[in-house]
Structure formats: C-alpha cells, structure tokens
Amino acid sequence: MLKILLIEDDVSISNFVQSGLRSIGHSVVAADDGRQGLIEATTEEFDVIILDRMLPSMDGLKILQALRASGDETPVIILSALGEVDERVRGLRAGSDDYLTKPFSLIELTARLEALARRPQKTEPHLTSFAIGPINMDLLGQVVRCHGKRVDLTAREFRILTYFARNEGKVVTRNMLLEAVWDYNFDPQTNIVDQHVSKLRQKLDAAGSPSIIQTVRGAGYVLRLDN
Amino acid sequence: MSVFRSLSLRLALTAAGVFAASFACLLAAYYWVNVTRPTQALERRIEAETGELTDGLIVDGAEATTRRLAELATIKTRPLFFAAYRSPEGHWRLFNLPVAPRITDKKWLKTDADVYQEGLEIDRYALLRVTRLKNGAVLVIGRDMEEIEEIGELITQAAIWVIPLTLALSLAGGMLMSLAIGRRLDKISRAALSVMEGDLSNRVPLSGSNDDFDRLAATLNLMLDRVEQGYFQVRQVSDNVAHELKRPIARVSAELAFIDKLEDPAAQRAFLRVEQEIIRLSRLINSLLRISRIEAGRHPIAKTPVSLARLIEDVCDYYRPEAERQGLQLTVKSSIEKQTAGDPDLLFQLIANLIDNAIKFSGASAGTEVQITLTQSQRGHLISVADDGIGSANEDISRLGERFFRGDQVHEIKGDGLGLSLCSAIVKAHGGYLQFRRLNPGLEVRAFLPAGDL
Numbered sequence: 001m002l003k004i005l006l007i008e009d010d011v012s013i014s015n016f017v018q019s020g021l022r023s024i025g026h027s028v029v030a031a032d033d034g035r036q037g038l039i040e041a042t043t044e045e046f047d048v049i050i051l052d053r054m055l056p057s058m059d060g061l062k063i064l065q066a067l068r069a070s071g072d073e074t075p076v077i078i079l080s081a082l083g084e085v086d087e088r089v090r091g092l093r094a095g096s097d098d099y100l101t102k103p104f105s106l107i108e109l110t111a112r113l114e115a116l117a118r119r120p121q122k123t124e125p126h127l128t129s130f131a132i133g134p135i136n137m138d139l140l141g142q143v144v145r146c147h148g149k150r151v152d153l154t155a156r157e158f159r160i161l162t163y164f165a166r167n168e169g170k171v172v173t174r175n176m177l178l179e180a181v182w183d184y185n186f187d188p189q190t191n192i193v194d195q196h197v198s199k200l201r202q203k204l205d206a207a208g209s210p211s212i213i214q215t216v217r218g219a220g221y222v223l224r225l226d227n
Numbered sequence: 228m229s230v231f232r233s234l235s236l237r238l239a240l241t242a243a244g245v246f247a248a249s250f251a252c253l254l255a256a257y258y259w260v261n262v263t264r265p266t267q268a269l270e271r272r273i274e275a276e277t278g279e280l281t282d283g284l285i286v287d288g289a290e291a292t293t294r295r296l297a298e299l300a301t302i303k304t305r306p307l308f309f310a311a312y313r314s315p316e317g318h319w320r321l322f323n324l325p326v327a328p329r330i331t332d333k334k335w336l337k338t339d340a341d342v343y344q345e346g347l348e349i350d351r352y353a354l355l356r357v358t359r360l361k362n363g364a365v366l367v368i369g370r371d372m373e374e375i376e377e378i379g380e381l382i383t384q385a386a387i388w389v390i391p392l393t394l395a396l397s398l399a400g401g402m403l404m405s406l407a408i409g410r411r412l413d414k415i416s417r418a419a420l421s422v423m424e425g426d427l428s429n430r431v432p433l434s435g436s437n438d439d440f441d442r443l444a445a446t447l448n449l450m451l452d453r454v455e456q457g458y459f460q461v462r463q464v465s466d467n468v469a470h471e472l473k474r475p476i477a478r479v480s481a482e483l484a485f486i487d488k489l490e491d492p493a494a495q496r497a498f499l500r501v502e503q504e505i506i507r508l509s510r511l512i513n514s515l516l517r518i519s520r521i522e523a524g525r526h527p528i529a530k531t532p533v534s535l536a537r538l539i540e541d542v543c544d545y546y547r548p549e550a551e552r553q554g555l556q557l558t559v560k561s562s563i564e565k566q567t568a569g570d571p572d573l574l575f576q577l578i579a580n581l582i583d584n585a586i587k588f589s590g591a592s593a594g595t596e597v598q599i600t601l602t603q604s605q606r607g608h609l610i611s612v613a614d615d616g617i618g619s620a621n622e623d624i625s626r627l628g629e630r631f632f633r634g635d636q637v638h639e640i641k642g643d644g645l646g647l648s649l650c651s652a653i654v655k656a657h658g659g660y661l662q663f664r665r666l667n668p669g670l671e672v673r674a675f676l677p678a679g680d681l
Contacts (some may be wrong), residue, residue, distance in 0.1 A: 016482075105484070
C-alpha cells in the first residue's frame with residue numbers, strides 16, 4: 001500500500017489515475033494545481049509523487065526543481081504529452097526518477113510506481129551478486145549458475161535477467177525492459193522484447209528452474225520465486 | 228568562368244566600350260579638324276594656283292611661267308611651294324622637289340619630298356596637283372603638308388595604341404570589380420543558405436561602409452528576423468498541437484479503461500477494436516510529430532562519436548530472434564570500425580526501421596536473407612540493407628519515403644507507412660540521403676551519412 005501524491009490538472013486523467021490506483025489498494029492525494037501540489041509534497045510524506053509536466057500555473061519541471069532544492073528525495077514520476085528523448089533527459093536531469101508519456105496504461109503506471117517506491121536507498125552498496133532460489137548471478141564475472149551448473153546466456157539475456165533480479169517480485173512491463181536493457185531510446189515498429197524474454201526463459205527452464213519468470217497478462221512479466 | 232557571366236563585369240565592359248568609343252570619336256573629330264579640313268583647304272589653294280599658272284602657261288609661254296615658278300619656290304613663307312614642269316619633249320624642270328614626280332593619270336599626288344641641308348634631314352611631304360596640257364606638257368603644282376601629315380600620323384598612332392590599351396585596362400578593372408562585388412554577394416548568399424539549412428540565427432555581415440551592399444544586407448537581415456520569428460511561432464503552435472492532440476486521446480484511453488467488460492459479446496469485441504484503434508492512433512500521432520520535429524530541425528541532433536558498426540550489431544541483436552523465427556538469415560558485412568559523429572538514438576532508430584522493414588517484407592514472402600553492409604568512403608558512410616522479399620514496384624520506388632505511402636503489394640502486411648519517412652527525416656537531419664533500389668527479388672535501401680567532424 002503506497003501513499004501517492006498526484007499532481008495533475010486534467011480532470012479525466014486525474015480521476016482515471018485516482019480510481020485505478022485506489023482499486024489496487026494505494027492511497028492517493030490529488031492536487032490539480034502546481035502550487036497546491038508543492039504545498040502537499042512539502043507538508044506530508046509520500047512514497048511516490050506523480051507529476052504532470054504541463055500544469056496551468058507552473059512548468060512541472062520547476063516544481064520538481066523546487067522540491068529537490070528543498071532536500072526532498074521522494075521518487076517522482078513525470079507524466080507528459082511530450083515524448084521526445086530530449087524531454088526525458090530534461091526531466092531526469094531536473095530530478096525525476098521516471099518518465100511516462102501520455103497516453104499510458106494504468107498497468108504501466110502502477111508497475112513503474114511500485115518499482116520506484118521500493119528502490120533501494122542510494123546509500124546502499126552496489127550489489128555485485130544475486131541469489132534467487134536455485135539461481136546465482138555474479139554481476140562482476142557475468143556468470144549465471146542454476147543448481148550450481150553454469151547457464152550459457154548472451155550478454156543481452158544477462159542484462160534482462162539482471163533487471164528482473166533487481167525488481168524481484170515487481171511487475172516489469174515490456175517498455176520498462178526495453179528502456180533498461182537496450183541502451184538506445186528508440187521506438188521499435190515490432191515489439192521483440194517478448195521473444196528475448198522467451199529465449200531467456202527457455203534457457204532457464206532447460207537449466208532446471210522452471211517458471212521463475214512469469215507472464216502477467218496484459219502487463220508484462222514478473223520474476224517470482226514462489227509458484 | 229562565372230566571372231564572365233557576372234553582371235558587374237558586363238557593366239564594366241559596356242562602360243569601357245563606351246569610353247573607348249568616345250575616345251575614338253574624339254580622335255576622329257580631332258583628325259577632321261586638324262587633318263582633313265586643312266588638307267581640303269590646301270587642295271583648294273593649290274587648285275586655284277594651278278588654275279592661274281596654267282592660264283599663265285598658255286598665255287605667257289613656258290619660259291615666263293618657269294621663271295614665275297622659280298620665284299614662288301624661293302618664298303620662305305609656309306607652306307613651302309612645290310612645282311615641276313615637263314616640256315612636251317619630256318624634259319623635267321623641278322622647283323623644291325628633289326626628284327621628278329611619278330605621274331599617273333590621277334589628278335592629285337602625295338609624295339615624300341625630304342631634303343638634306345647642311346647635314347640635316349628636313350622632312351617634307353608634297354601635295355601635288357597634276358595638269359596635262361594639250362601640247363603634251365605636264366604642270367605639277369603643290370604645297371608642303373608635312374605638318375598636317377605629322378598630326379595625322381600622331382592621331383593614327385594614338386588610335387592604334389590607346390584604344391586597345393583602354394579596353395585591356397577596363398577589362399582588368401572590370402574583372403577586379405566583379406570579383407570584389409562577387410565576394411560581397413557571396414557573403415550574402417552564404418548567410419541566406421545557412422539560414423535555409425536551419426541555422427536561423429545567422430545574419431549577413433555588414434562591412435560598415437554603409438554602401439549599397441550594406442543596405443541590401445541590412446534589409447535581408449530584417450527579413451531573416453521575420454523568418455526566425457515566424458518559425459518560432461510555428462514551433463510554439465506545433466508544441467501546443469502535440470499537447471492538444473494527445474490530451475483527448477489520453478482522455479479517451481482513460482475512459483475506455485473504466486469499461487471492464489461489456490455483457491454483449493459483440494459490444495465487447497467492438498470495444499476491444501476501439502481500444503486497438505486508439506492505441507494505433509496514439510502511435511501514429513507520436514510518429515508524425517516526431518518526423519515533423521526532426522524535419523523542421525526542432526529536434527536537437529546530438530553530435531557525439533558513434534560507431535555505426537556497433538549500432539548495427541546492437542540492432543541485429545534486438546532483431547535476431549524475430550529473424551530466426553521467420554527463417555531469415557541476418558548477415559552483416561562491415562568494412563570499417565571508424566567512428567562518425569551523429570545522434571546515437573536517432574541513428575539506432577534509422578537502422579532499426581530499415582532492418583524491421585526488411586524482415587517484415589522478407590518474411591511475408593519467400594525471402595531468405597537480409598544483408599546489411601557498412602562501407603566507408605572519403606565522403607562518409609554508407610549503410611545498405613537489402614532483402615530478397617516482396618520488394619517494390621518500379622513506379623513506386625521514388626515514393627517510398629513519403630509519409631503513409633505503401634505499395635499495393637504490401638497491402639496484406641501490417642504497417643502505418645511512416646517507417647521510411649522517419650528514416651528519411653533522420654538521414655536528412657544528418658546531412659545525408661536515402662536511396663532505394665529494386666533487386667529482383669527484393670529491395671535495397673541505402674542510407675548515406677556524410678563524414679561528420681568529431
């Protein structure tokens with residue numbers, strides 16, 4: 001259950017997001033104006049802030065900068081109609097943690113919110129290995145073992161598995177995978193992410209760890225230990 | 228040579244021509260006043276003297292006349308008197324003439340009459356009138372026209388030397404002028420070209436002399452200010468369009484999301500189709516806006532070092548599962564590893580779209596292989612993606628880069644027709660171009676990227 005602040009002036013979208021998030025069990029505070037939103041953010045503690053880029057009174061980025069300048073480190077995800085790479089970069093530089101373009105699906109938003117909210121603190125040492133059930137990942141040596149036996153993965157498959165491991169238990173959408181695993185910001189005409197995940201799963205299954213990466217219908221995938 | 232086609236050179240030549248012509252006229256006038264008219268006057272005088280002396284010859288006889296001739300010859304006043312008498316027997320008597328004149332049947336005769344006196348040569352030029360008498364005698368009367376002759380010579384020499392010299396100097400001066408003007412005009416056209424190529428802030432430099440060119444430059448700069456202004460107004464509108472188009476779509480998506488499931492299966496199916504269309508519409512608008520922004524130069528193009536070979540490798544890495552699934556072979560031939568300058572994300576998108584297309588259109592037909600080649604020349608890099616699939620009709624080749632264009636033969640295959648438009652916008656933004664070539668079977672798309680400065 002996350003405590004979420006939504007700063008969005010468009011009534012339809014605001015209602016949509018609020019009811020969607022509440023139906024999953026999160027609590028949402030909504031502000032329809034930048035100034036109001038900033039006041040809310042500074043007076044209360046939130047797990048995640050959803051910030052619309054184009055607001056009537058101020059540019060969303062300015063609000064974000066003000067927030068960060070005051071020392072607030074609450075994760076922020078920006079919603080925007082502007083989808084260009086340079087806009088994403090601007091948003092990230094201004095201190096946001098993720099960026100989602102309209103129109104977006106609720107599932108996408110939810111997955112990213114949850115991924116953001118439980119991000120390990122910046123002070124934690126960088127992990128160099130993961131152990132998930134029978135799977136052991138050595139990030140430095142780029143080696144994966146399952147039940148002690150080495151699994152032969154391509155560099156890309158290794159990155160996909162790493163991303164899953166970092167987000168264990170959380171839903172990972174195809175877009176999230178595309179952004180995290182492929183260095184370039186591009187819009188593929190054909191979504192081939194599924195095929196890459198499929199190959200990874202085949203290899204893991206063959207090595208003896210069936211179903212560790214599960215499909216979440218209509219959303220994406222999740223790496224989960226329990227069946 | 229463009230210098231010869233220049234207007235300023237033609238003007239310079241015309242002015243030179245006019246000047247030379249006026250000079251020639253001046254010389255001609257001078258000649259007429261100082262040569263022609265005095266000659267005519269002298270001729271009239273000689274004619275009169277001839278008439279008188281001829282009458283005298285007939286009336287007074289040869290002896291009296293020759294005495295008269297000798298008298299006239301001694302008079303020192305200019306012009307000097309010349310005479311010659313040939314008796315009916317053929318005997319010549321000369322007065323101031325060094326030799327007997329060569330008689331033809333012409334009335335007038337001009338001849339040199341130079342003499343040597345006290346070691347000096349005295350130039351004389353005789354204008355002689357020849358009269359034949361009935362008895363066979365010949366009377367030649369004349370005057371010295373040396374001075375007139377000298378002036379005539381001078382004028383002729385002047386004409387021969389000065390007029391061509393004038394023309395040559397004018398030509399040289401004209402060329403220099405035309406080069407200088409050309410340089411000023413060049414600066415102006417270069418500034419205008421750079422603005423057209425996207426550098427809206429560029430302006431024509433003024434030389435500070437406030438001459439005609441500076442005024443022209445100032446006017447052009449004003450015009451460019453307007454162009455830049457208008458451009459930014461359009462840009463503002465475009466950004467608003469992005470927001471305005473996407474907002475309703477986002478709202479529709481949001482409303483649709485509230486509909487869980489409809490009871491009526493037909494309605495449910497219709498609902499799902501509507502959802503799909505909204506997604507498709509949203510993607511279409513995004514693509515269109517992206518293409519427009521890149522074409523208008525409003526998408527910032529990063530100029531970072533990029534390894535095209537690496538990009539191609541990464542794109543193939545992404546597409547390999549799909550290629551395998553369709554039974555296609557992806558082969559890469561790369562001859563170089565030299566880096567170029569460009570926008571990595573856009574170039575990745577370019578290559579991805581090309582390979583995506585190749586796989587899509589190859590897999591749908593009997594294609595077997597997609598060949599990607601990277602070659603380097605002095606001018607830049609050439610990326611070629613060739614498939615042996617459905618290909619394109621001959622008449623469609625030139626239209627492949629158009630927005631939404633899809634040939635008839637790909638009717639069955641899914642696609643929005645914008646993939647190649649985006650590729651085209653990206654290569655052009657990098658200063659290159661796209662080329663399409665029919666292969667039988669299949670299609671080859673070539674992207675040329677000029678060598679960038681790193």
